[in-house]
Amino acid sequence: MMPDANGIALEARDLRKAFGGVHAVDGCSFAVPRGKICGLIGPNGSGKTTTFNLLTGLAQPDGGQVLHDGVDIAGLKPYRIFRRGITRTFQITRVFREMTVLENMLSVTGLAVPDRVARERAGELIALVNLTHLRGEYGGRLSYGQQKLLEFARALMTDPDVILLDEPAAGVNRTLLQQLLEQIHRLQETGKTILIVEHDMNVIMNHCERIFVMDYGVKIAEGPPSEIQGNERVIEAYFGRRQSGVVHAG
Amino acid sequence: MTQREHLRNLALLGLLALGLLALPQGLSVYLTSFALFTMMYVVLALSWNIISGFTGYTSFGHVAFYGIGAYACAILVVDHGWSWVTTLFAGALVAGLVAVAIGYPVLRLKGPYFAIAMLGMAEGTRVVATVWDGLTHGGLGISFPSVENSTSTYYAMLVLMLITIAVAYLVAHSRFGIRLNAIREDEVAAEALGINVTRYKLLAFVLSAVFPAAAGGIQAYKVLYIEPQAVFFVQITIAMALMSMLGGKGTVIGPVIGAVLLYTAQELTWVNFPTAHLIAYGLFIIVVARFMPRGLIGFAIDRGWVRKGMVH
Numbered sequence: 001m002m003p004d005a006n007g008i009a010l011e012a013r014d015l016r017k018a019f020g021g022v023h024a025v026d027g028c029s030f031a032v033p034r035g036k037i038c039g040l041i042g043p044n045g046s047g048k049t050t051t052f053n054l055l056t057g058l059a060q061p062d063g064g065q066v067l068h069d070g071v072d073i074a075g076l077k078p079y080r081i082f083r084r085g086i087t088r089t090f091q092i093t094r095v096f097r098e099m100t101v102l103e104n105m106l107s108v109t110g111l112a113v114p115d116r117v118a119r120e121r122a123g124e125l126i127a128l129v130n131l132t133h134l135r136g137e138y139g140g141r142l143s144y145g146q147q148k149l150l151e152f153a154r155a156l157m158t159d160p161d162v163i164l165l166d167e168p169a170a171g172v173n174r175t176l177l178q179q180l181l182e183q184i185h186r187l188q189e190t191g192k193t194i195l196i197v198e199h200d201m202n203v204i205m206n207h208c209e210r211i212f213v214m215d216y217g218v219k220i221a222e223g224p225p226s227e228i229q230g231n232e233r234v235i236e237a238y239f240g241r242r243q244s245g246v247v248h249a250g
Numbered sequence: 251m252t253q254r255e256h257l258r259n260l261a262l263l264g265l266l267a268l269g270l271l272a273l274p275q276g277l278s279v280y281l282t283s284f285a286l287f288t289m290m291y292v293v294l295a296l297s298w299n300i301i302s303g304f305t306g307y308t309s310f311g312h313v314a315f316y317g318i319g320a321y322a323c324a325i326l327v328v329d330h331g332w333s334w335v336t337t338l339f340a341g342a343l344v345a346g347l348v349a350v351a352i353g354y355p356v357l358r359l360k361g362p363y364f365a366i367a368m369l370g371m372a373e374g375t376r377v378v379a380t381v382w383d384g385l386t387h388g389g390l391g392i393s394f395p396s397v398e399n400s401t402s403t404y405y406a407m408l409v410l411m412l413i414t415i416a417v418a419y420l421v422a423h424s425r426f427g428i429r430l431n432a433i434r435e436d437e438v439a440a441e442a443l444g445i446n447v448t449r450y451k452l453l454a455f456v457l458s459a460v461f462p463a464a465a466g467g468i469q470a471y472k473v474l475y476i477e478p479q480a481v482f483f484v485q486i487t488i489a490m491a492l493m494s495m496l497g498g499k500g501t502v503i504g505p506v507i508g509a510v511l512l513y514t515a516q517e518l519t520w521v522n523f524p525t526a527h528l529i530a531y532g533l534f535i536i537v538v539a540r541f542m543p544r545g546l547i548g549f550a551i552d553r554g555w556v557r558k559g560m561v562h
Contacts, residue, residue: 056442082444096435098500099428100559106425107432108443118425138558158444 008067009034009193010086010162015054015064015074017047017217024050026217027064032162032210037184037194039204041228042214043238048197049091051214052166056088057081068162083110085161089168091197093147097140101131101150104139108157118157125153128183145172152180162193169200181207205229213237252562256423263415270408274401284517286404286472289411291493291513293465295505296418298490301458303499304427305451306434307357311368312462312490314375315345317482319463320470321379324392327471335406338467345463346456353455357448360437369484376482391477394470403472410468414461415506421457422502422560430454431500431560462490489513496538498547501560507546 011031017024025047032038040048053059055066057078066074073081096104105122126135129149134142139150148168155163165184169177184194184207198204204211205225213221213228215237221228228234270289274282294316302308322341326332332340356367379386386392421427432440433447441447470476489512497508515534519527542549550556 058438058442077446078438078441079444079446082442088442090439094436094439096432096439099431099435100561103428103431103559103561106561107428107440107445109425110444111425111429115425136558136562154443 007034011067013065016062017050017054017059018062023217028218030212030219032193032195034193035191036209037188037207039208039211040195040197041204046214047217048214052164087155087160088164089151089155089166091166093151095139095147095150098138100136100138102135104150104154105157108154125156129153145176148172165196167198169198169203267412274404279400282400282404286407288510288513289407290465291509292506293411293414293461294490295493295509296414297458297461299494299499299505301454303494304430305454308365309368310365310487311372313482313486314372315459316462316466317375318345319466320476320481321386323467323470324476328392328394334471338464341463341467342460345459349456349459353452357451376478379478394474399471403468406468410464418502495545498545501547504545504547
């Protein structure tokens with residue numbers, strides 16, 4: 001099936017996930033348009049990372065659907081979802097610590113791809129994030145920011161279609177962050193779809209075209225940055241209600 | 251690793267093979283036998299290292315596969331009249347099938363839970379070998395008819411060791427091996443990055459089971475007598491782990507060095523200080539764990555004498 005160029009790349013429909021009695025994601029729906037950079041924001045504990053885990057198969061949804069190019073992928077094993085072209089990075093970096101930068105990269109490519117091709121691609125991406133001088137160093141010896149870059153580069157090894165970034169800016173210094181954001185825009189120019197979870201509002205407001213706001217496991221708002229910034233419910237979710245004494249009612 | 255380095259390593263392996271090929275000519279029966287057991291421990295340590303070093307699933311029950319191979323050899327030779335070399339393949343096959351059957355559920359366990367499940371599995375196979383009289387002759391064990399076997403078993407072990415080294419080397423320097431390393435480092439991330447971890451772990455487990463089985467078969471035919479206590483002996487598992495850790499688990503050369511050093515040390519202390527040898531052994535373990543937690547190769551890597559990583 002040819003993916004619709006202007007369609008929806010990834011869609012969550014009424015996603016639900018509870019841990020014990022806590023409804024981390026409680027009927028959340030949103031649609032990420034193809035070829036756009038979108039943001040997923042919300043206060044701590046609002047269910048963003050759980051949503052990422054549901055989208056990528058690391059958690060099994062209790063209910064609802066995840067549609068990729070119109071196909072329901074909810075509940076598939078993570079490696080199957082990855083092989084459909086959906087990749088991610090992690091909030092707290094998960095580089096392979098006792099493997100070199102090069103090995104981190106090569107581990108991602110399937111065995112059907114010839115070694116030479118995988119190595120070329122790895123070399124290019126390592127250069128792209130300025131880690132060439134560290135290609136033989138253990139992942140665990142890199143600075144936190146460099147680990148973020150490595151994870152980002154690693155996620156691109158298989159030329160994915162949808163890229164989910166969980167707090168890419170956290171712990172990354174200004175210069176590295178600027179590089180990272182440039183790369184993200186370059187990816188978008190080549191038609192990739194990007195969804196970012198981020199607490200840094202500068203990143204979200206300046207770089208995302210569309211923003212989804214979550215609170216208590218549901219989407220409470222959606223729109224371009226200009227709308228979100230003035231949205232009453234969003235401000236309430238972050239700062240509490242204006243009336244005194246009632247915070248986070250409901 | 252570059253083409254040149256691979257060729258160099260192949261040449262080194264060829265030289266080692268040539269040297270070991272000529273060895274029995276110049277050595278006493280005792281020393282030939284010592285060389286055979288050293289090679290056996292190289293096989294055992296390298297095999298253990300595939301699942302526990304490369305893949306990170308520390309097995310405390312690997313002796314089970316060794317024992318299965320020993321029993322396959324003894325039962326098929328003594329009760330069914332097979333040629334002993336054929337039984338090595340049969341033993342490897344049985345161990346491989348057992349690895350699939352056991353691995354499928356047990357490889358879902360992590361860390362100490364996996365280690366203990368494997369310990370239980372090894373004990374289980376020992377008990378089965380003890381009580382299943384009809385198949386295994388029970389606790390009395392099985393005696394082979396007396397034969398001259400010192401040279402044939404030596405060469406069989408040599409071939410097995412060369413195959414094991416070659417397989418371990420190929421795994422370590424391939425993307426298959428790198429993906430096993432990824433599972434060791436972070437299984438969740440590995441799976442999120444497209445690795446079918448269940449299949450990879452099972453493959454690694456089967457690979458790590460077949461060579462010890464063949465080694466167990468050769469050992470049985472060498473000693474001409476087996477019984478459950480001897481071939482399902484927990485200390486054989488411990489030796490595999492210790493040798494890998496001493497040399498440096500997760501590498502190819504590490505377990506080889508560890509096996510040669512530790513087996514030699516064990517033999518020397520055993521011969522010279524029969525009463526103190528276990529104490530010396532214990533002290534040695536403590537010193538290694540304290541000062542070289544990542545083994546000799548890890549020690550060398552930290553000092554920049556050896557490059558990090560398996561591919562460059």
